[in-house]
Each structure stands twice: as structure tokens, then as C-alpha cells.
Amino acid sequence: MSVPTQGSGMTWVGRSIRRLEDPALVAGQGHFTADLQAAHWVRFVRSPVASGRIDRIGVPPNANVITAADLAGVKPIKPMLHKFSYVPVAQPVLAADVVRFVGEVVAAVVAASKEEAEDIADRVEIEIVPLTAVTDARRALAAGAPVVHPEAPGNVIVEGRIKTPDFDATRASAHTLIQFEAHSRRQNATPLEARAGHTAYDGATGRVTLTCTTQMPHLTRTAIADVLGMPESDLRVIAPDVGGGFGQKMSLTPEYVILVWLARRLRSSVAWTEDRRENLMAGFHSRDQVITLEGAFDKDARLTALSADIIANVGAYSCFPTTCGVEPLMAMAELPGPYQAQAYDCVSRGVVTHTCPMGPYRGVSRPVITFALERLMDKAAARFGIEPIEIRRRNLIDRFPYKSATGLTFDEASYRQTLEMAVEHIDLPAFRARQKQARAEGRYLGIGFSTFSERTGYGSPAFAARGMEITPGWENVEITMDPSGLVEARIGSSPHGQGLRTTLAQIIADEIGVEPRQIRVVHGDTDRAPYGWGTFASRSLVIAGGASLIAAQKLRTKLLKIASHLLEASAADIVLEGGMAKVSGTDRSLPIATMARQAYYQTHRFNGEIDPGLTEIGAYDPAGTFSNACHVAIVQVDIETGHVAIEKFLVAEDAGRIINPMIADGQVHGGIAQGIGNALLEEIVYSDTGDILTSTLADYLPPTAREVPVIELHHMETYSDASITKAKGVGEGGAIGAPAAVINAINDALAPFNIEIDEIPATPRKIRATLRSAMEKRA
Amino acid sequence: MKPAPFVRHVPATVGGATDMLAEFGPQDGRILAGGQSLVPIMAFRMARPAHLIDINGVAELARVSRIDNTLSIGATVRHAAFHRPVADAEMGRMLSTVVRHIAHYPIRTRGTFCGSIAHADPASEWCLVASTLGAEMVARSKRGQRVIAAEDFFEGIMSTALAEDELLTEVRLPILPSQAHFGFYEFNRRAGDFAIAMALVTYRVTDGVIAEPRVGLGGAEARPRRIPEAEAALKGRPLEAKTFQAAAEAAAQAIDPIEDIQADAEYRRELVRAVTRRALERSVP
Numbered sequence A: 001m002s003v004p005t006q007g008s009g010m011t012w013v014g015r016s017i018r019r020l021e022d023p024a025l026v027a028g029q030g031h032f033t034a035d036l037q038a039a040h041w042v043r044f045v046r047s048p049v050a051s052g053r054i055d056r057i058g059v060p061p062n063a064n065v066i067t068a069a070d071l072a073g074v075k076p077i078k079p080m081l082h083k084f085s086y087v088p089v090a091q092p093v094l095a096a097d098v099v100r101f102v103g104e105v106v107a108a109v110v111a112a113s114k115e116e117a118e119d120i121a122d123r124v125e126i127e128i129v130p131l132t133a134v135t136d137a138r139r140a141l142a143a144g145a146p147v148v149h150p151e152a153p154g155n156v157i158v159e160g161r162i163k164t165p166d167f168d169a170t171r172a173s174a175h176t177l178i179q180f181e182a183h184s185r186r187q188n189a190t191p192l193e194a195r196a197g198h199t200a201y202d203g204a205t206g207r208v209t210l211t212c213t214t215q216m217p218h219l220t221r222t223a224i225a226d227v228l229g230m231p232e233s234d235l236r237v238i239a240p241d242v243g244g245g246f247g248q249k250m251s252l253t254p255e256y257v258i259l260v261w262l263a264r265r266l267r268s269s270v271a272w273t274e275d276r277r278e279n280l281m282a283g284f285h286s287r288d289q290v291i292t293l294e295g296a297f298d299k300d301a302r303l304t305a306l307s308a309d310i311i312a313n314v315g316a317y318s319c320f321p322t323t324c325g326v327e328p329l330m331a332m333a334e335l336p337g338p339y340q341a342q343a344y345d346c347v348s349r350g351v352v353t354h355t356c357p358m359g360p361y362r363g364v365s366r367p368v369i370t371f372a373l374e375r376l377m378d379k380a381a382a383r384f385g386i387e388p389i390e391i392r393r394r395n396l397i398d399r400f401p402y403k404s405a406t407g408l409t410f411d412e413a414s415y416r417q418t419l420e421m422a423v424e425h426i427d428l429p430a431f432r433a434r435q436k437q438a439r440a441e442g443r444y445l446g447i448g449f450s451t452f453s454e455r456t457g458y459g460s461p462a463f464a465a466r467g468m469e470i471t472p473g474w475e476n477v478e479i480t481m482d483p484s485g486l487v488e489a490r491i492g493s494s495p496h497g498q499g500l501r502t503t504l505a506q507i508i509a510d511e512i513g514v515e516p517r518q519i520r521v522v523h524g525d526t527d528r529a530p531y532g533w534g535t536f537a538s539r540s541l542v543i544a545g546g547a548s549l550i551a552a553q554k555l556r557t558k559l560l561k562i563a564s565h566l567l568e569a570s571a572a573d574i575v576l577e578g579g580m581a582k583v584s585g586t587d588r589s590l591p592i593a594t595m596a597r598q599a600y601y602q603t604h605r606f607n608g609e610i611d612p613g614l615t616e617i618g619a620y621d622p623a624g625t626f627s628n629a630c631h632v633a634i635v636q637v638d639i640e641t642g643h644v645a646i647e648k649f650l651v652a653e654d655a656g657r658i659i660n661p662m663i664a665d666g667q668v669h670g671g672i673a674q675g676i677g678n679a680l681l682e683e684i685v686y687s688d689t690g691d692i693l694t695s696t697l698a699d700y701l702p703p704t705a706r707e708v709p710v711i712e713l714h715h716m717e718t719y720s721d722a723s724i725t726k727a728k729g730v731g732e733g734g735a736i737g738a739p740a741a742v743i744n745a746i747n748d749a750l751a752p753f754n755i756e757i758d759e760i761p762a763t764p765r766k767i768r769a770t771l772r773s774a775m776e777k778r779a
Numbered sequence B: 001m002k003p004a005p006f007v008r009h010v011p012a013t014v015g016g017a018t019d020m021l022a023e024f025g026p027q028d029g030r031i032l033a034g035g036q037s038l039v040p041i042m043a044f045r046m047a048r049p050a051h052l053i054d055i056n057g058v059a060e061l062a063r064v065s066r067i068d069n070t071l072s073i074g075a076t077v078r079h080a081a082f083h084r085p086v087a088d089a090e091m092g093r094m095l096s097t098v099v100r101h102i103a104h105y106p107i108r109t110r111g112t113f114c115g116s117i118a119h120a121d122p123a124s125e126w127c128l129v130a131s132t133l134g135a136e137m138v139a140r141s142k143r144g145q146r147v148i149a150a151e152d153f154f155e156g157i158m159s160t161a162l163a164e165d166e167l168l169t170e171v172r173l174p175i176l177p178s179q180a181h182f183g184f185y186e187f188n189r190r191a192g193d194f195a196i197a198m199a200l201v202t203y204r205v206t207d208g209v210i211a212e213p214r215v216g217l218g219g220a221e222a223r224p225r226r227i228p229e230a231e232a233a234l235k236g237r238p239l240e241a242k243t244f245q246a247a248a249e250a251a252a253q254a255i256d257p258i259e260d261i262q263a264d265a266e267y268r269r270e271l272v273r274a275v276t277r278r279a280l281e282r283s284v285p
């Protein structure tokens, strides 16, 4: 099951080499969109009202202000799904007659500088007749609720249902039923770099170059070309260095469409840099869900049947390309998680409201469903009087491939082993003793476990199952060795901080015997890189990595052929390593760079047996593979203030073969930091009338270094045939598992009070309110 | 977001600053000190001053000095100046304890003590210190100078007794007596955030009982203030859990809590109870 390595056996894969990206970034030599200069700057005028009819837009004299009336011929953004009772809804790039959320773009002010544009925007008067807004999904479902889109009178625009044939019978024979509601409040991915776009017009060709901070340059090109009715090749999209995305930068934003439209109209350059307030109001939100969950257990605490009613608040519009089905459908398909329940009954709805549109955010629904399911497991453990680890032992899947109730195939993984690994390192008996002692002193410590699967690297069949009009999945990688022996790998993935240039270079280096720093990975430019789907869903290392491996293997084959000619030896006896082609068992060798020159300049020597040049293409479209982990949090809850301090966070993680341990650890750390924010701090709040009350970082609270503890990481590597590099994705697991572990720990700490906290974030105010009502009840 | 247009003026002396204030104050002019409160609200265009009078270059305002039993803090003295004790004994320790709860390090190197007082955020640590100790604010204008007592100075949320042409040139803090004890406790959601509730207590112990107690609360009401009911619960009592509990309870009952998305009235009352008791516990030598 191991990957072939050659020669000395020393491989680049598996080593924590320093990131090739970093020297430029730490020396301030990176290229970010907002660094670009432009002749024109845009300031968007946004709706101050959640729902209303636009009556008049008053434009100051001599100002260049674009409104919907100017955009004749521009189509709305209208993503499509062909399944799940999907109701397509249109998002005009500038609000036309009505506004549907606070922050929706109503007009674009164009001026010679950012400052001037902002001053003019200040004087644009938008008069809106307010209508009743609905911000809460449950209220939007109620009879008589305001209708957000006339096409969807009940406000439901996507609905999935699954019921396995054995569900009713299995549930009926259950020993114990546990039902509860899990709430997840709305969150924002808050990348360090908010959105930014810059367009330049080329008078010679009429082409426009859009530089923007996106995770998917090719899809951005496709979408904008469609909306504006232009050929794709007239648009070049560049994603330069991108300061984090976490999913927020994978959906099309109307602002970029307007920038391209303006560049074509003005035949000039135009730029926009979003500020944090715009980002918090209008830069896509996530995780606003209510899940009513019921678990049916047999007498041995085995989960036999699971039912769920999932309501996802998807905001005012449906995002492109995933559509707003991304949250409710992901939740439905993956809710059973790593547990063996085979009977399943689920209804999952995406509900439109007068709030900022939902977009994918690291983990997409899985932080929420994992939290719900892990709460169920802990509640059941308490009911059966067994330890949380024991109930997990009894229910985790352990035979592979495993076919889930929703039809997913789980490849080989280590659910139980990572649980045991975590348990071993945490020393549960010692903790329980300490907990008991602390309680006697009035201090409330708790431990929380979360065991989960992280579906990663899924190709086109998985997306096709969702009925997506645009079905992503595969990746192409083109590798060229130039005549001086330097390697360029052009990829369709589009990393935004993950270190993919380094990890792909490590994979390629092992195949063709050169050092990673001689390999330049080119991405994020539709003119330079092959069509590809960008970076999301923990896919890039698996899929672009697999395609890189395939292309590199082809290049190796070709290099060996050349070497065999030049060294007059059988290709089977030649190894490529340390920049040389060597004939084993002899002292005959040749620099790879010399062979590269020959491949271009001396092709006549190959007697027509070898094609000229050194370019190979690899394509990869896997079915997908599951990473897995066990997270453990130890917390202390201050029962007087409701404050939660995380004392320890421990992870046992299995993401298959680890290409670069340092980078993998970084992914897990970052995900957990966000997960801790989701569990304790971050919450977007709307007033009943649809005002957003958390539009600054003084009110919306991501964790800082002080709130994130040192994270203890342990790795296990299961090599599964589902990935040709044996690497599984690791981008989302941290964020998926952390909220559940933290909330379970809080509940464990508060067990003496007989209360349950089934909500993220568990803010101190809510914890206090729950404790207070428990005390009042007792009194 | 970026600020609406404004004109910046740079006086070199206090006289120059007050002349400018007399002229521009009535035309929407404001003092710019560390800019750590004013600039963010200007960036959101929630404040749109037409003129900024930047006092950072006025050398005579940059001093901390001790005159008899008061500590005089000039208008451009930064928060960071208090990281190390600026006075002996408990006074220096109290200020260097409290300052670490103000925002984050980079903000403390620019923001000023007097700027905090003039800005009058209900959750400002320095406003709490000023109220608890009974500070005096020195206001200078072209019209002359006046000294305003803390209880008259803070009028409500971000509102003070300063007139539009007045510069707060210094704050005079009474120095804690040498045998004084102090305790401070702040509750917030993240390190460096504004307090949702905080308490500062000071007292002396004579004959085994509490004398001259002061209990100040911040972040809980529209302005920081001393809570006489809590002080009464301490005065003449021994330092023990029961006493602290009673004072904390009195404080919780006495307040008229503000409400925001972080805390409703009931929760704030609970926090006041907790921070008051904990400040007292920390004060125990």
C-alpha cells in the first residue's frame, strides 16, 4: 500500500520542509489585490433596510453613479440545481426594485480615488419604502410570513428528504429514544483579507483582466462571462496572493461583476477594496441552522435509527456555484457521521430570509451536524450511564469500505484507533479524579469528546449527486520542465494560504528527482493555469496532488527514456535523484538539467522515438476519501459569570499520508481556532427588523491568540486506495470537530446542575441564563 | 470605511490649542489625542469633525508628575506609561494592574489617559479609576481654567462636562494612602475587550476592620461611579467572606444596568455581584 519511491529511499514527502511561499510573504514581497493602483475606484452604496421597495435613488450632481437602470442586458446571478425541489431565485447584480437584506448593493459610485468615491457615496440618497422583514428561518416558515421571493411563497427554496425503508420498524423497536434541538447561530468566516477586486482593460484586444481575492478563478470567469454575455476567453481572472478564504471567497459576488462591466464601459482600470464592515454585513454568512434530532438506541446503547429535521437559514439569495443547497444538503447527506446507524429519516430545508446570503464556510454544515450528533452521543451516554468514550466505541464504524445510510462509501480510516489514541494521551481516570476534587472546591471542569469524519477530495460524481448545473470535481495539472531543468507545475486549484505550492512540489520532487525549490507551482491565473475548480472542500492536496503525481510520473517515464538513450542503459536500471539520472550499480550519471536541454535542442538524437519537449498532463477525478479525528477539550466553566476557559485541547488525527507535517498541523490548528470561535464567541445578530447588530469587530468576536490554547496533536496515517497519493484532505477537520468537543466539555462541567447547552456559540450570557433558570426551578 | 473630510491643526502650546479650540470648537472641531477612539468612529463616519486639533506635539502635556498627594497626568501621556509603576507602593501597583486590561499593547502605546477620560466610555478603566479615587479634571479654555470633580465630570455614555472650547490639560489623581489596599477585577469576553463589568475597590484596615472603603463600578451603568450601598456594607466590618458577599450583593442591587448584545440587565447584575466580590477578594493582602 505504500507509494513507490525510488533510489536512496529519501523522500521529500513526509518532511516538514519550510514553506516555499513564505520568504516572499514575510518580507512583504507578496502580491495582494488591494496593492494594485487604478484609474477609477468604486464605492458601493448598500441598502440600510432589510426589506423594501426602492422608491428613488438621488444622485449628487456630476457624480458617476451606476444603478440597476444602467445595467440593461446584464443577467442576474441565478445558480441552478436540478434536484431537491430547488426553486431558482435571481440575484440582480445591483438591486433593481426591491432590497432583500441590509448591505445589498444598490448603486456603485465611480470616482478618481477611494476617498472621493466614499464622499460621493455618502451623498447618494436612497429612498426605500420599508416592508416587513423576516430574519429567522422558523418565522419565515410560519404561515403568513413575509415572502422573500415570489417564486417561493413558503420561503423554502431547496428541500431534501431521505427515508430508509427500515426506518419506522427500527425506530419502533428502540430501547431508548432521545430527542432535542440543536441551534447554531450565524457566523462569518472572517478571512484576514476581506474581498477586493481590480479590473484592467486591454485596448488592443478588448480583454479585461479581473484580479480578485477568490478561491476559484476559473469559475469566477465562467460566471461573470455568463452574466455579462461575453466569451470566457475575453476575461482573464487572476487570484494573486489571497489572505485566507475559508469558503467565503468561493462564491461569486455581484461586486466583481460590476467591476468587469465598468472596465469594459470605461475602457480603463477600476478597483474596489472591501472594508470590514461591508464584509461583516454582506460578505456571506454561514451556519445559521436549527436541527431537531432524534436518536433511537438499542439496549446496548447502539444507535440504530436517526431522524432529523434540518432548517438552514440561507439568507436572501442562493450563492453561485454551489447554490444554497450546500448547507442543507451537506447536512442531510453527512449527518450520520462516523456512526453505524443504518436507519435514517431526514428532511432538510433551505429557507430564504431577509439576511445576508449564506455561503460555504470551512466544514460546511459539518461543524453544526457534528456538534448535534456528538451532543446526542453524550446525552445517550448519560442516559445509559456509560462514559462518552464507551458509547463511541460501541458505535463507530470499523469495517471498510462502509456504506452509509445515505449511500456514501467510507474508505479505510481509523475512527476507533484515533479515539483510543486520544484517550490514552488524555488519561481519563486522572481527569475524572481531578474533576471530582475541583467540584468539591466549587470549580467546574469538564471534558468533551468529538469523533467525526471529514469527507475530503471528492470528485465530480459526488457533486453530480447533488444535481449541480455546474458540476466541479476533477483537476488537471500540467508539468513542464524547461530547457534549464526548472520545473513549472500549472494547476487549476487555487490555494489561498494552505501551502499547496510546497506540498505539490514535494510530491513532484520525489518522482522526478529534483529539489522542491526547483519546482514552481503556478496557480490562480486563467491565462496560465489549466481550467480547474479552485480550492475548497479539502480537495486540493488530494485531487491536484493526485493529478500532480500522475503528471510527474509521466514526466519521470519520459526522463527515464531520455536517460536510457543518453546513458545507453535500460530505463529500469536508472534512478532520478538529487538532480541526476544515475545508472544503478555504476558511476555513470547525467545531470537532469543536461537531459532537459537535449529534450528541446537535440531531439534529432532520439531517432523519432521520443516526442520533443518536456510537458506532461495529469488528470484526476477521485470518488473521495474520509479523514477522521478525535478532538478532546478540557474546559473550566466559571458558573458565576458563565465564562469558559479552555484548559487543554488534544487531537488525534488521521489524514492518511502526511505530505508535510508542519503544514498539516497548521491546517488543524487554524481550523480549531475557528472552531473555538464558533463554539464560544462568534455570533451574527440581527434585530427583528433586519438590522445587523454585529457589523464591526467590536461586536463580532473572533478568538484571539489569548483565547486559543496550545493544541496537542497526534497523528496516525491510514493509507487508503481512495487517494493515489494516499493523502487525505485536512483543511476542515479542525473546524468540524472543535465546536462539538468544547460544547460537550461545557455540558460535562455543568452536569451537576442537570442542564444542557445545545447551542453554538455557548456565550457566557446564555450559560448564565441556563444556570439561572435551573436554579430557579430548583428553588 | 474612511473618514469624511476634515482639516488638521497642529498647535505647539496649550495656549495655541485653546485658541484653536475657541475658533474651531464651535465649527465641529475636536481634539485629537491618541486617536484610538476618535479615529475608529471617524472611519465609520459616526463622527464627522470638520477640524481636528492634534495635541500630540504639545510638549508640556506629556508629563506625569507628583505634587503632594496627587498624581498629575498630562493630556498626551499614553496608557503604556503606566505599564511600570509611576508612583510608589499601592498607587503604582494599582495603575500598572489596571492598565493591562485596556485594549492591546499597540493601542496602549498610542491611546492616552486623558483621552479616555474625555471620551468617557462607560467601560473605560481610567474613568473607573478617576471616579473611584475622586479625581479632578483640569479644563482649560481661552476663557480660563476650571477644575471639575469626577462626580460632576462624567455625565453619561460618552458625555462629559467639558465645553466645546475646553481642553482637558491634566487629570489629578489622589494618591492612595500608604497602607491602602486595592483590588481590581474585570469581566470581558476576550482578553483586551472593553469590560462588560468591572470593579475597583480600595480601603484601609484599622483595628482589624475596613476603613474608608471605596467601591467603584465600571461597564455596568451609563457612567462609572462609586456605590455607597456597597461601601456601607464594608465600613467597619472585618475582612471576611461574609462581608465581601454582602458588599457584592449591595452593589448588584444598587445598579441601574445598561443593556447591549453582550449582556441584558439581569446578567449584568450577576456580573456586578461577581466582579465586586472578586475585586474584594483580590484586595486581601
Ligand SMILES: Cc1cc2nc3c(=O)[nH]c(=O)nc-3n(C[C@H](O)[C@H](O)[C@H](O)COP(=O)(O)OP(=O)(O)OC[C@H]3O[C@@H](n4cnc5c(N)ncnc54)[C@H](O)[C@@H]3O)c2cc1C
Pocket (backbone or CB within 6 Å): B030, B031, B032, B033, B034, B035, B036, B037, B038, B039, B040, B075, B101, B102, B103, B104, B107, B110, B111, B112, B113, B114, B115, B116, B118, B119, B121, B123, B124, B125, B126, B162, B166, B167, B168, B169, B192, B193, B194, B195
Ligand atoms: C480595539 C480597541 C480596544 C480598546 N479597548 C479599550 C479598553 O478595554 N478600555 C478602554 O478604556 N479603552 C479601550 N480602547 C480605547 C482606547 O483606550 C483609547 O485610547 C481611549 O479611549 C481614548 O484615548 P485617545 O488618546 O486615543 O483619544 P482620542 O481617540 O484621540 O480621542 C477620544 C475623544 O476624546 C477627545 N479628547 C481626547 N483628548 C482630549 C483632551 N485632552 N481634551 C479634550 N478632549 C479630548 C477627542 O476629541 C475625542 O472626542 C480601545 C480601543 C481600541 C481601538
